[in-house]
Amino acid sequence: MFKHLKNDIPASLVVFFVALPLCLGIALASGAPLFSGLIAGIIGGIVVGSISGSSIGVSGPAAGLAVIVLGAIATLGFENFLVAVVIGGAIQIILGLVKAGIIGYYFPSSVIKGMLAAIGIIIFLKQIPHAFGYDTDYEGDLDFFQLDGENTFSALGEMLNFISPGAVLVTAISLFILLLWEKVLVKKNDIFKIIPGPLVAVLVGVAYYLLIDPSSLFSIAEEHLVSVPVPEDAASFFGQFTFPNFVAITNPQVWLAGVTIAIVASLETLLCVEATDKLDPNKNVTPTNRELFAQGTGNIISGLIGGLPITQVIVRSSTNIQSGGKTKLSAIVHGFLLLSSIIIIPNILNRIPLAVLAAILFIVGYKLAKPSLFKQMYSLGKGQFIPFIVTVLGVVFTDLLVGIGLGLAVGITSILIKSYQNSHFLHIEKKEDGGHVVKMTLAEEVSFLNKGAILNELNKLPNNTLLELDVRKTINLNYDILEILDDFAIKSKDKDIEIKLISNRGTVYNPKSFTEFFITKRENAA
Structure with a gap:
């Protein structure tokens, strides 16, 4: 220490x-x-x-x-x-x-x-x-x-x-000292690294208050x-x-x-x-x-x-x-x-002008909110920039916890949308008889959050389709998704849709129950 x-x-x-x-x-x-x-x-x-x-x-x-x-x-x-x-x-x-x-x-x-x-x-x-x-x-x-x-x-x-002319002048003097100290003097001699510029600005501010005639236009009021x-x-x-x-x-x-x-x-x-x-x-x-x-x-x-x-x-x-x-x-x-x-x-x-402290905090505030930070976050894409800018606006226009809550909500929503979009990969091919071959590859993790996306794709399948459902990369398949697949297996018969389930255990055509298949798969793995 x-x-x-x-x-x-x-x-x-x-x-x-x-x-x-x-x-x-x-x-x-x-x-x-x-x-x-x-x-x-x-x-x-x-x-x-x-x-x-x-x-x-x-x-x-x-x-x-x-x-x-x-x-x-x-x-x-x-x-x-x-x-x-x-x-x-x-x-x-x-x-x-x-x-x-x-x-x-x-x-x-x-x-x-x-x-x-x-x-x-x-x-x-x-x-x-x-x-x-x-x-x-x-x-x-x-x-x-x-x-x-x-x-x-x-x-x-x-x-x-x-506006107080004295306060404005003290602020300007203090900013000059702080910037001179940081940008020039500390690079010239190590002594300026030991003596902090803000201390010098405070001492100059106190001296200014004591030396300026109280009746002067440029005085600092108590x-x-x-x-x-x-x-x-x-x-x-x-x-x-x-x-x-x-x-x-x-x-x-x-x-x-x-x-x-x-x-x-x-x-x-x-x-x-x-x-x-x-x-x-x-x-x-x-x-x-x-x-x-x-x-x-x-x-x-x-x-x-x-x-x-x-x-x-x-x-x-x-x-x-x-x-x-x-x-x-x-x-x-x-x-x-x-x-x-x-x-x-x-x-x-009690002789320190608040204008001196304002100058110190100007430097602190600028360093926290540099324009380069906004450029950097924008360059990272919408997934990073939108939660960032929502948090900025939320904190500025409300308070810290509300702003953080808004940013967090946008961040979580972004994750849910990505999860919705990345649950599966779909590839459609034409069959010689005019039908379709639809190849659907499920992701490693498929949760209840992906129900909407998968159900939407299944409902859009036209009649006379071969659905090749590839689950070889899938590690965890949520029960809600299995229910959707079981229901679809029943409805698919009315639309002449054939299901080809491709897994690490082999290929199964038109499985009667996806739930039983995957439960057995888990038991065998255990």
Whole structure:
């Protein structure tokens, strides 16, 4: 874990700067105390990062849970809600122990890539208002419909009425520093690989805020800065922790919230694990059952001390990868940075312009949704591109789970259509007497999904036909197909259709029962 310090420490700094406003923004959107978001970020980094088997995944409060959390807190109250978080964590541990993490391996690559591209587009679009100084929407919002009544696109039009020249200038300066660092300076000297460009951009942004006259047109207003709770002393710091009311554990609503948190958080984590493994340049494979166990442990601890639910999150994970993170040390250190910074330097953190963080996330978003990715997916054909683009549109215009569900549904439909088409091979020849010879070769696997295709071909056979049914390559023939063949054997007599069954056991003309033939074949094979 300590072999790549020169990569992990700079990456942890960048993840820290991205995670800080996200933790606060998601807490705000969830109707929870701001400090609860920071607790979740700290636990996600230190505890989950330590237990997880992921090398580059970063965990913390997730925007996808904000609506669920908001409703649960409104219904139960915050202290009772924390009991639900603990219950959700316990269920996740059980899911890990029973090896439910295997679900994560059943999401098609096209859908996962679509999710990544969509998240990149959303990050980019959502940061444009922050880059122009229009901060009515909370940092970390990924939903199309926003809490302020706007949607992702209408907010861009509304933004034009509230442009802050200072925010625009800070965004431009920050982007210049980030691109100069990445494209030029890191290639000239190794020192620029150790000092991350985002850290320099943040320091320049803080200096800009402090040095520019507040009355100037190009000043940064306080509402455009990071806003971390500032405790007056040790007592007020520890007073920000909230503990669950376990008296409410008998409340069915608490259990319903806990189960919901466990299911949604687990799905989001497994999706993120698949996505981060695809982004990982070293192609590490995260053990999904261990990840569920780690997330469950983190949620129990987070709930016990007043934190929000935790999942592995794609924004922070992709930031970690793009910043050069190599091992789980970057996630763990980012957690310690969150903890130490809110204790030691909260006033300095509150001088960071959100425009700087918008510039950092612009780079992250662009790298996730590069035009070359869309070209690559298009070149792979309709089978890959359609589920990919449906997932992109679904995630952008609804939310993560709905978009993934739409992409998955299209992917499954594509598989069913292919299965329908590939159940058999058909070749038709003319007979000398004017009839036909139809040669039908069945595939290795013929399931009930192929009923329609085979039944359609059999019904189209003209009178006075010889049907040569070749099953020599067929390993598994579903009982539903055997029923169709048995029924056809009866009807074929009325149409003067002769059936020639060709198998590895020889040739049989007009078998009375395909079912008996294949059952006997299986018994002999056994």
